[in-house]
Amino acid sequence: MxxxxxxxxxxxxxxxxxxxxxxxxxxxxxxxxxxxxxxxxxxxxxxxxxxxxxxxxxxxxxxxxxxxxxxxxxxxxxxxxxxxxxxxxxxxxxxxxxxxxxxxxxxxxxxxxxxxxxxxxxxxxxxxxxxxxxxxxxxxxxxxxxxxxxxxxxxxxxxxxxxxxxxxxxxxxxxxxxxxxxxxxxxxxxxxxxxxxxxxxxxxxxxxxxxxxxxxxxxxxxxxxTNGAAKYGIDVMLPGMVYGAVVTPPVRYGATVTSVDDSAAKKLPGFIKAVTLDDKTGTTTGWVVAVANTYANARKAADALKVAYDGGPNAKLTSESLLTEAKRLQALDDSGEFFVKDGDTKAALGTAAKVLEAEYTTSINIHAPMEPMNATAEFKGDILHVYSGNQFATRSGAIAAGAAGIDPKFVVMHQMWLGGGFGRRLDADMMVPAVQAAKAVGKPVKVIYSRENDMTMDFSRPLTYQKIKAGLDGDGKLIAMNHDVVSAWPTKRWGIPDFLSPSVDKKGSLDAFTVNGADFFYTVPNHNVRAILNEMAHTATPSGQLRSVAPGWTFWAVESMVDELAHAVGRDPAQYRIDMLDGKGANAGGAQRLRNTLLAAMGLAGYGTRQLPQGEGMGVACVSSQERATASWTACVAHVAVAPSGEVKVKKLTVATDVGTQVHPDNIRAQVEGAALWGLSLALYEKATLKDGGIEQTNFDSYTPLRMSQLPEVAVAVIANGEHATGVGEPAVTVVAPAIGNAVFNAVGARVRSLPISAEAVKAAMKA
CATH class of the missing domain: 3.30.365.10 (Aldehyde oxidase/xanthine dehydrogenase, molybdopterin binding domain)
Structure with missing residues (x-):
């Protein structure tokens, strides 16, 4: 569809x-x-x-x-x-x-x-x-x-x-x-x-x-x-409406329902029907929806259903198996497609005075917006009405049509206010059970996910594996870099060919939304970036766009490696970046704007102006998120304190961002602050894991985002220079993790290359 x-x-x-x-x-x-x-x-x-x-x-x-x-x-x-x-x-x-x-x-x-x-x-x-x-x-x-x-x-x-x-x-x-x-x-x-x-x-x-x-x-x-007048998807009320609660399989994707025993559910008040989804769009697999007269009764009915499954081909997969497969793919010379292919990295690395290699990983991450996923579907004659808050109405309308078996021109999407999105509501999975249940019972049906439904069936940020090999000349200048990025390809999953990009050598297509950011504005004469699809992860953990998308992991690798290179040649990491942001060639304009944000963040943070106590350090990072052609130039200085146990406490984040033209200053500042704190959460606290084909974390007791008690001071400098307006909702997410990682190294000499940065990993690196 x-x-x-x-x-x-x-x-x-x-x-x-x-x-x-x-x-x-x-x-x-x-x-x-x-x-x-x-x-x-x-x-x-x-x-x-x-x-x-x-x-x-x-x-x-x-x-x-x-x-x-x-x-x-x-x-x-x-x-x-x-x-x-x-x-x-x-x-x-x-x-x-x-x-x-x-x-x-x-x-x-x-x-x-x-x-x-x-x-x-x-x-x-x-x-x-x-x-x-x-x-x-x-x-x-x-x-x-x-x-x-x-x-x-x-x-x-x-x-x-x-x-x-x-x-x-x-x-x-x-x-x-x-x-x-x-x-x-x-x-x-x-x-x-x-x-x-x-x-x-x-x-x-x-x-x-x-x-x-x-x-x-x-x-x-x-x-x-604030007065309750705004209507979110979860607020929708229609005459004659009933409710659906979904029963999801233990495997994230690929399971099929073999039988449904609804005998116990039939004994419960208000139960109407159990509908096994037949989702031709491939958005869901192995789902059943229990329909009842109230949501409470639908939940009780869902709990009472006895559903048997065939777990499918992904039933035994784990996070470890996805990572092992990623490493295998990266080691193959013919894997993937080139996103950047400048100069001759092989020759430059062969003559380099010093060569450094490093592997960087990020875990599966979950969106978890506060308003649970929901949708209400109603058929009026030939017209299907869908009420939901959605970020991609064009695609979602097509999926709703596919679930109903009708032409998309007969689908009317009623856009509601969204109680959080962050990329999660780019998808339309919540519409499928609502549409098919409404068709099955002949009434409007509102489907509301439980938190457990949403976490285990999220279109998550993918597990990623990156390997960088960098070469320096005798003066410590970066002359060559090979950067391989292995992950599921969220945009390919959408099935929209025009959202994929041709490789630079025109030998195939790639998902640029998995490698954006790797085409940085530093001047490096020999530079390759390879985007490699991890098909195993792609099918087992159908991935989506989580706030910041690829720059959330590509800049984690790039900005960590640049820091490692600076330390390897005894240079200050900030000055090392400034020297590479010379604006030569295709980097003209962008490099200068990025350098200015870095200088602004350093000045506001007092970087390098005072001696810090033992166990404390400052780290820098600067990024051109989201895409190179649509960048907001953003830099961060992170100030951390690291305990002997390896626990990292972020004392202050200083973020500078160049937004061109600012429409609403207070809103921009709020967006940058929120993005920075989301980046902090991803950097230190958030991690989901796959076991036996399913996501292990089911609620906020096991998936633990940043808490209010863990908030550091956040200082924001907004550079508004009258240039074309840029975006602010995501860039600051991408700059925080590498700044923290670099600060940890400056504090205690521990280099951690995996997100989230755990106390155990820091302590192990301190001993190494």
Whole structure:
């Protein structure tokens, strides 16, 4: 069913190439108010407003202005607490000239007209949202302002060039006339349309003229989220709705149900049916859903079902077997595909004055957002309605259709607020049991995962194995690096060929989302990066995109190795990096911005300015996350104290990030702080393991993220230089682990190359 998802991969590497086609900017007066995808279907977003509203002004599909002057921005991105809906509204309001108190937000349906202007699909991830939508939303706002101004000029009988737009008012000083946005909308005179060329020709504001962008205005979504009005997927209530609780197999993937005994469940109150999933999309295997009149009764029924399984081909696999297979694959000369192939590493390593080799590993990691996975499905005639918070509506709609056995055009996705996502809700597994149960019982069904369901069936961050071989010349300069990255390929699992990338030698395709970051901005004349698919891990632990994706493990290896090289030649690790960030060739621009963030973090942290107590150390790292073409330049200085037991306490994290243009300063700071703490959690505390084909950790008693009592001081420096806006939700995740690892070495001389950094590993390295 994924064949219905169409993605132009070239857009991913061209974040500035906004699609300014007329379908994104339809300027005119709507005959019956705002119509947002499938609005003819009762209950769909926009349908109710369309029935009741007088003529609204719709400058684009992204927002509408009502006769009372209220501007409602439709956000095509999933809002999971990062306030992206409010950010989109802020960008529109800046160019529109609206008063912030007149702004409102709502979430888009899966109508294709709400596809991302750059990616061409509805997806939220990669820290792309602001970066890729800034220009499109700005031009949408500007187009509306121009249309309103020209209409007002005609009404007032004055030249449009003499009008001033501010705070939702259009004024002519000399004539002492003014009209509100609402007045112009009520007149019905705002009917201007723009061709794509005309839209591209609109001159947007320069940063020195911003009045809203760069201001920490009140987030529009906070009131509804604090008073209970905001509706999350778990809040959905439909007439006649029943509930489903899933029974999952002991094996993560590949099991099949051989029998279901529901005799005990039939004796329980409210039990309706046990449905064995027949998932042609391959999203789930071996699942059963118990349907009952309440969720509590569904849980009891699920516990009462006796399900027998064939464990399938992965039933005996462990984390150790996945790692062994990764090492075997890396040792093969013909494994994988080249992501980077510059110069001649073999020759350079053969003549190097010093060669260092190291292996780096990361464990399986689980998303575990606070709102459990959930979905509600309802069939209305030929139309399937799915209510859920989702990060990839385009693909998820296709999966829901596949689960139902219908064409995706008959699936209406009702986007809800997300109680956390972090990449977990890029997947649609929770929709499959809801859809098939609703079809089986003929009623709307809400499925809610238990925490155990979600942890054991998460599309997790994959276990990774990396080997780096680096060569130095007689002056200690890095002249060659081979970097092999072995893992499951999360993006390949999606089954969307256009999301894979051709290898640099054009001999095959690779999942760039497993190696991004390895193409760093250091100047190294001979550099190879090989992406190797671990098919065993790929099938046994179907992996997904966890906040920060590949840079979360590639920079762990790169920034640890760079530190090791600096120490091997007796150089300060920070200065060693600065020297390699010389901006030569293809690294021009990016290297300088990254160097500046490193210097900013060092200065704020006081790196190298004082003698630290015994057992304490500072470590540095700097990254260009997420992808090279969509980087936010980020650096970290970690200050740690290491006990004789090997226990690591992080005293302070200092993070500097270059975001280009900052839309909402407070939100950026919050995002960077949260990302840094997530990076700390991954660095020291989080680990899942596979045993007998299943994930062993089932709740927060055994999978132990960072606790409040373990929080260090976090200092953040945001560099806003007016360049193109970048993303902030993920980059700081990637920089923290290597900074901590490097700090541990500086504190006690212990080099740990596996995440998470455990006290046992540190103590063992101290003794080595």
């Amino acid at each position: 994924n064949s219905h998802v169409k993605i132009d991969k070239t857009r991913i590497s061209q974040p500035d190439a906004a699609d300014l086609s007329r379908r994104h900017f339809l300027v005119g007066t709507a005959a019956a108010g705002l119509a947002l995808g499938y609005s003819a279907v009762p209950g769909m977003l926009g349908a109710d407003q369309a029935l009741a509203a007088p003529a609204n002004f719709d400058p684009s599909v992204w927002y509408s202005i009502a006769p009372d002057g209220i501007v409602t921005v439709t956000c095509g991105k999933a809002d999971m607490g990062q306030h992206i809906a409010s950010t989109m509204a802020q960008i529109v309001a800046e160019e529109l000239g609206a008063n912030w108190k007149d702004m409102r937000v709502q979430l888009a349906s899966n109508d294709p007209k709400f596809n991302d202007p750059v990616l061409g699909v509805q997806i939220t991830g990669g820290s792309w949202s602001t970066m890729m939508n800034f220009e499109a939303m700005s031009r949408a706002g500007a187009a509306g302002r121009i249309a309103l101004t020209e209409a007002a000029a005609g009404i007032m009988g004055v030249p449009a060039s003499e009008l001033v737009v501010r705070d939702s008012m259009i004024a002519h000083a000399k004539a002492k006339k003014q009209m509100s946005f609402g007045d112009v909308v009520k007149s019905g005179k705002a009917t201007k349309t723009f061709t794509p060329d005309e839209l591209k020709a609109i001159k947007l504001k320069t940063p020195d003229r911003y009045t809203l962008i760069g201001v920490s205005v009140p987030q529009l979504d906070i009131p509804s989220k």
